[in-house]
Amino acid sequence: MSAMVEIRSVRKSFGSHEVLRGIDLEVRTGEVTVVLGPSGSGKSTLLRTVNHLEKVDSGRITVDGRLVGYRRSGDKLYELREREVLRRRTQIGFVFQNFHLFPHLTVLENITEAPISALKRPRAEAVAAAHALLERVGLAEKAGAYPGHLSGGQQQRVAIARALALEPKLLLFDEPTSALDPELVGEVLDVIKDLARQGTTMIVVTHEIGFAREVADTVVFMDEGVVVEQGPPAEVLDRPRQERTRAFLSKVL
Amino acid sequence: MSLTSDPPRGGPAVPAAPDAAGADADGRLTVVPVRHPWRWLAVAATAVLLLQFAHGLATNPGWEWGVFAEFFTAEVILRAVWVTLQLTCYGTALGFGLGVVLAFMRLSASPFLRLVAHGYIWAFRSIPLIVQLLFWFNLAYLYDEIQFGIPFGPGFVSFDTMGLVGAMGAAVLGLALHQAAYAAEIVRAGVLSVDAGQLQAAASLGIPRLRQIRRIVLPQAMRSILPNAANEIISLFKGTSIVSVMAIGELFYQVQVIYGRNGRVVPLLMVATLWYVLLTTVLSVVQHHVEKRFAKGATP
Numbered sequence: 001m002s003a004m005v006e007i008r009s010v011r012k013s014f015g016s017h018e019v020l021r022g023i024d025l026e027v028r029t030g031e032v033t034v035v036l037g038p039s040g041s042g043k044s045t046l047l048r049t050v051n052h053l054e055k056v057d058s059g060r061i062t063v064d065g066r067l068v069g070y071r072r073s074g075d076k077l078y079e080l081r082e083r084e085v086l087r088r089r090t091q092i093g094f095v096f097q098n099f100h101l102f103p104h105l106t107v108l109e110n111i112t113e114a115p116i117s118a119l120k121r122p123r124a125e126a127v128a129a130a131h132a133l134l135e136r137v138g139l140a141e142k143a144g145a146y147p148g149h150l151s152g153g154q155q156q157r158v159a160i161a162r163a164l165a166l167e168p169k170l171l172l173f174d175e176p177t178s179a180l181d182p183e184l185v186g187e188v189l190d191v192i193k194d195l196a197r198q199g200t201t202m203i204v205v206t207h208e209i210g211f212a213r214e215v216a217d218t219v220v221f222m223d224e225g226v227v228v229e230q231g232p233p234a235e236v237l238d239r240p241r242q243e244r245t246r247a248f249l250s251k252v253l
Numbered sequence: 254m255s256l257t258s259d260p261p262r263g264g265p266a267v268p269a270a271p272d273a274a275g276a277d278a279d280g281r282l283t284v285v286p287v288r289h290p291w292r293w294l295a296v297a298a299t300a301v302l303l304l305q306f307a308h309g310l311a312t313n314p315g316w317e318w319g320v321f322a323e324f325f326t327a328e329v330i331l332r333a334v335w336v337t338l339q340l341t342c343y344g345t346a347l348g349f350g351l352g353v354v355l356a357f358m359r360l361s362a363s364p365f366l367r368l369v370a371h372g373y374i375w376a377f378r379s380i381p382l383i384v385q386l387l388f389w390f391n392l393a394y395l396y397d398e399i400q401f402g403i404p405f406g407p408g409f410v411s412f413d414t415m416g417l418v419g420a421m422g423a424a425v426l427g428l429a430l431h432q433a434a435y436a437a438e439i440v441r442a443g444v445l446s447v448d449a450g451q452l453q454a455a456a457s458l459g460i461p462r463l464r465q466i467r468r469i470v471l472p473q474a475m476r477s478i479l480p481n482a483a484n485e486i487i488s489l490f491k492g493t494s495i496v497s498v499m500a501i502g503e504l505f506y507q508v509q510v511i512y513g514r515n516g517r518v519v520p521l522l523m524v525a526t527l528w529y530v531l532l533t534t535v536l537s538v539v540q541h542h543v544e545k546r547f548a549k550g551a552t553p
Binding site: 051053082083086087088089090092093094096098100101102103104105106113114117118119146147148162163166 | 460461462464547549550
């Protein structure tokens with residue numbers, strides 16, 4: 001299968017601290033890649049560079065064969081205008097750790113906002129699609145509610161529906177269950193598993209090892225800004241070759 | 254995300270219920286609230302003072318309520334109230350319009366725009382309003398005509414400054430420029446109060462930039478902008494009385510003119526006072542309703 005995401009020699013520093021120190025990674029179409037690693041390993045930053053929420057210092061990232069934030073001409077990457085970056089982002093869904101739903105809009109308005117304003121879909125069509133998505137994440141009756149009146153798990157499911165409303169080619173999840181009370185984690189993971197079964201291409205940064213084992217096609221272990229080890233879950237999680245991976249797994253399992 | 258966890262269900266056993274007779278006796282127990290004698294004394298003293306004041310208002314002939322009633326709805330006063338309202342409206346509209354521009358300049362990525370906006374706010378907050386107003390009123394002394402054309406190049410049309418600006422125009426200009434400095438800071442504070450994640454979420458969804466501001470940021474910023482903005486509008490409304498130094502027929506100026514003629518100072522000051530109080534009350538009511546509109550989705 002072809003690569004949906006190609007990450008080549010990506011480097012990124014915040015001030016003098018180099019967070020990504022040369023990352024190479026491929027995500028194949030229709031596969032689920034789970035990124036594990038201790039906090040501060042750069043996994044969230046890497047995820048944010050994929051949809052250009054974070055700029056890279058060097059290297060390149062393509063999604064479906066296209067550079068996300070840049071245009072290449074010879075040996076130079078020219079940063080794109082914001083309008084163009086925004087247009088390319090509509091093909092990449094992003095789900096945040098803290099949901100970031102728009103609190104002053106209803107659940108339905110949260111989901112229809114981007115299809116209407118970014119994709120110029122007719123309102124009626126966007127609303128119908130939103131109702132279908134809410135059905136899919138099990139929140140059909142919450143269309144008129146405001147995010148503040150939902151539980152964390154419900155909010156995260158709305159956030160997933162909001163990302164899906166753009167019919168993205170790729171979904172990025174940044175620790176989608178880390179802000180949730182333990183009893184609410186399951187309902188969110190169930191929605192993500194359901195998406196995985198339907199062949200959605202996803203990169204999931206998480207601490208849920210059990211989820212990684214069950215859903216991932218590839219597990220990537222990162223530490224200190226580099227990819228330490230990657231492979232099928234059975235290899236990386238059960239027979240890690242690297243000492244750092246073993247040390248991390250022994251702490252979280 | 255909570256730091257504390259719920260207590261374990263069915264943890265340590267609740268102490269066993271006492272026997273039936275004991276429970277009956279406990280059930281008859283009533284609670285007597287603590288008494289506050291000093292509080293009652295304070296209430297009584299305050300009530301007496303209030304009554305004295307009301308009595309004075311009603312019986313002191315110095316208030317001249319007859320004169321008050323005669324002028325309160327007199328045409329000359331109503332026209333002056335209208336001028337005051339106009340000054341407030343134009344001052345608010347222009348002031349906040351420029352204030353929004355200045356706020357976004359201060360939030361801009363360009364150090365030059367930030368510096369200019371900062372400088373403007375610094376200057377206009379430092380100069381007393383009355384000094385500014387007199388400057389504008391005397392603009393013609395500095396520039397006796399205003400010319401539109403190519404900067405530093407030839408001009409196309411020119412106007413006589415006083416003809417273009419006029420006393421009312423100078424007053425509105427002064428109020429608006431003064432107001433803009435304060436409005437800029439209020440709007441900037443409101444925008445900063447919106448969680449950065451909101452813009453990230455909007456950006457990740459590809460929502461166009463202007464739409465991000467209009468639909469996502471500003472409605473949320475309004476929640477902290479509104480109370481401060483209402484304060485500013487009310488203080489501008491009362492601040493219009495300063496314009497009386499420019500001989501513009503607003504409420505306070507007109508009242509001064511009338512009591513200068515008939516010598517009835519106190520009742521005429523009461524006319525102005527009551528109009529200011531009434532209209533401020535209306536503004537407060539409007540503020541309450543606008544705030545409720547922008548509170549959509551707020552968790553109680």
